[in-house]
Structure formats: C-alpha cells, structure tokens
Amino acid sequence: MEQPSPATSEPTHGPIPSAVPTATAGRRDFLRNAIIGASVLSSMRAAFAGHALPIVQSAAPAPSGGAVAASGSTVPGTIRLAHLTDIHVQPELGAEAGMASAFNHAQSMKPDLIITGGDAVMDVFEAKRARAEQLRAIFQGTLKRECGVPVHHVTGNHDILGWNRKKSESTGSEADWGKRFACDLFGVARNYYTFDHGPWRFICLDSVQPKDDRYTAYLDDAQYEWLQQTLAATPKSMPIAVVSHIPILSLTALTYGAPRSREHVGTDTVIYHGEMHTDATLLHDLFKQAGNVKVCLSGHVHLLDHCMIDGISYICDGAVCGSWWKGSVEGIPEGYGVLDLRPDGTFTHRYERYGWQARK
Numbered sequence: 567m568e569q570p571s572p573a574t575s576e577p578t579h580g581p582i583p584s585a586v587p588t589a590t591a592g593r594r595d596f597l598r599n600a601i602i603g604a605s606v607l608s609s610m611r612a613a614f615a616g617h618a619l620p621i622v623q624s625a626a627p628a629p630s631g632g633a634v635a636a637s638g639s640t641v642p643g644t645i646r647l648a649h650l651t652d653i654h655v656q657p658e659l660g661a662e663a664g665m666a667s668a669f670n671h672a673q674s675m676k677p678d679l680i681i682t683g684g685d686a687v688m689d690v691f692e693a694k695r696a697r698a699e700q701l702r703a704i705f706q707g708t709l710k711r712e713c714g715v716p717v718h719h720v721t722g723n724h725d726i727l728g729w730n731r732k733k734s735e736s737t738g739s740e741a742d743w744g745k746r747f748a749c750d751l752f753g754v755a756r757n758y759y760t761f762d763h764g765p766w767r768f769i770c771l772d773s774v775q776p777k778d779d780r781y782t783a784y785l786d787d788a789q790y791e792w793l794q795q796t797l798a799a800t801p802k803s804m805p806i807a808v809v810s811h812i813p814i815l816s817l818t819a820l821t822y823g824a825p826r827s828r829e830h831v832g833t834d835t836v837i838y839h840g841e842m843h844t845d846a847t848l849l850h851d852l853f854k855q856a857g858n859v860k861v862c863l864s865g866h867v868h869l870l871d872h873c874m875i876d877g878i879s880y881i882c883d884g885a886v887c888g889s890w891w892k893g894s895v896e897g898i899p900e901g902y903g904v905l906d907l908r909p910d911g912t913f914t915h916r917y918e919r920y921g922w923q924a925r926k
C-alpha cells in the first residue's frame with residue numbers, strides 16, 4: 567500500500583507557505599517565487615503573533631448554560647457551538663490522538679453542538695483507494711469514540727475522493743468517487759443542507775467545485791438556487807449561521823493566498839480562486855438582502871480572522887491540525903472556534919487552543 571507522506575505531498579490547499587499563487591496556477595507553480603514570499607511571510611508572522619483576536623486556552627471547563635453577556639449575566643436560550651475545522655486526520659504525527667484531544671477539549675466547553683468545518687481527513691483528493699479507506703476508518707472511528715454531542719459536517723477539498731485522477735489512479739466511475747465519498751464519510755445524503763438548533767438556523771454549504779484536476783470555490787447553480795430558497799423560507803426573526811469550508815469573505819485571502827510579487831503592483835488585486843469564494847459578492851448580496859444572516863464561519867486557510875460588514879461577521883477559524891500537525895501556522899496555534907449564539911442574533915466568538923504539541 568502506497569501512503570503518500572504529508573511531509574512531501576501538497577495536493578490541494580495546505581498551510582505550508584508556498585509563496586505566490588495566481589488565479590489559474592496551482593500551489594506547486596508558485597514555488598519559484600518562494601524567496602520573495604519569505605521576507606513577506608516573516609513580517610506577517612510577527613504581525614499575527616501580536617494580533618488582537620481572542621485566542622485562549624481555558625484551564626478549566628467553561629460553565630454551561632449559555633453565554634455570559636457583557637454585564638456578566640447569562641443570556642437564556644443561548645447555544646454554544648464548537649467549530650472544529652481542518653482536522654486532517656492521518657496515521658502520522660499522532661494525528662488520531664490529536665483529533666481525540668481536540669474533541670475532548672471542545673466537549674469540556676459544554677457545547678450544544680459541534681460542526682466540523684471540512685478537510686476532516688488528510689487527504690483523499692489524490693490518495694489511492696487503500697489510503698482513502700484507512701483515513702475514513704480513522705476519522706469515523708475517532709469520532710464515534712470521542713464525540714458525545716450532536717455533530718454536523720461540512721465538506722472540504724481534502725474530503726473529496728479522487729478528483730486528481732492521475733495521482734489517485736481513479737477513473738471517476740467508482741461508486742463512491744468524488745463527493746459521494748465525503749457524503750458517506752459524514753453520513754449525509756447531500757453535502758449541503760440546513761438544520762435548526764435552538765433559536766438558530768444553520769446553513770452548511772459545499773464550497774468546493776471541480777476545476778481541471780483541482781478545485782475552485784463557489785456554489786454551483788443548483789446549490790445557489792437552494793440557498794436562495796432556504797433564505798427566503800427562513801423567518802426574518804430567526805438568526806442564521808452559514809458554514810462553508812472555504813471562506814466566503816476573508817482577509818486571509820489577501821494576507822496569505824494573494825500574489826506576492828512586484829509584477830502585480832499597479833494591477834488589479836488578485837485573490838486566488840481556491841482561497842476564497844469566487845461568488846463572494848453574490849453571496850454577500852444574498853445575505854444582506856435576507857437581513858438575518860449573522861455569521862459565516864469557515865476554515866481552509868488555517869488562519870484566523872474576523873471581518874464584519876453590513877452586520878454580517880465572516881470568521882475564519884484556525885485549524886485543529888495547525889500546519890498539518892507540524893505546529894502553528896503564522897502564529898495561529900492548533901485550535902477551534904467557540905461561539906455563544908444568543909437568541910437575538912448576537913454572539914461571541916473566541917479561538918480556543920487545546921494544548922496540542924506537535925510531534926515533529
């Protein structure tokens with residue numbers, strides 16, 4: 567059984583800085599610009615290390631029963647969501663124990679529900695059959711053993727089987743090829759869907775669409791129509807949280823994924839199509855019209871940011887795996903998001919470390 571090593575394989579999006587993306591090239595094509603990127607990255611690391619978004623590591627389980635308001639009182643009806651994204655579980659680097667540790671830590675926060683934000687496994691996009699089945703068994707086994715609260719899943723690019731036909735040696739005609747594998751992995755009939763928990767409606771989206779033997783980020787026509795209908799059918803009094811794997815809007819697409827070379831100065835700002843939704847403006851307009859979309863959560867970039875515009879917060883949480891289990895990414899440690907979602911649509915968010923030490 568051939569097992570590609572994550573140390574040398576960078577099949578799709580990955581947190582290892584690889585310098586300058588373009589709108590049409592893959593990450594491997596950017597390596598020629600690595601020297602230019604290095605100096606920019608080192609200054610960015612310094613900036614991220616001192617950023618002001620809340621990163622915490624709770625010493626003791628937080629109290630259950632809802633969020634603590636600014637006044638110090640608990641808001642009745644608040645639900646707590648743990649957002650664990652980019653787990654990238656694998657047999658190497660103690661990742662199975664890392665996933666267990668993250669779930670245990672998250673559950674000590676007494677969440678009402680958990681959402682995994684995609685890239686649950688490392689990686690089936692390029693992996694051969696035996697490796698893909700091994701990763702599925704590790705993810706499903708660990709989840710079954712370690713997760714005792716309601717859990718929902720979002721599909722990431724790394725969860726899609728065989729879209730790189732050449733490397734995966736797949737034909738595309740296998741019964742579980744592509745997103746079918748992800749649906750089976752997560753036990754869902756379709757990988758975009760909606761559900762309600764307490765006073766909130768959750769809309770889980772599928773960001774990942776095929777582009778040659780790689781991927782790009784948008785909602786296909788059927789999903790876009792479904793999203794329009796779902797928003798229209800949701801009472802305006804009901805706050806909505808949207809969860810996608812790839813950020814719909816994110817500053818990280820500029821600080822991490824955008825081109826970094828002098829040749830782009832004086833031209834349009836380019837955001838790599840695999841780092842942020844290419845239909846971001848369309849989706850934001852939809853959310854703005856709906857009026858009750860309060861927060862859009864994502865992962866994929868393994869970095870942390872929070873953009874707020876038109877009353878909608880776009881939050882990208884860091885990764886459970888950090889840099890594919892080799893430590894932090896540009897100052898963002900291994901962790902997950904904790905959101906206390908109040909009935910009135912307001913919420914708090916923090917990024918919680920769970921104390922994982924990379925086994926390099």
Ligand SMILES: [Zn+2]
Nearest residue numbers: 579685722866
């Ligand atoms: Zn991803």
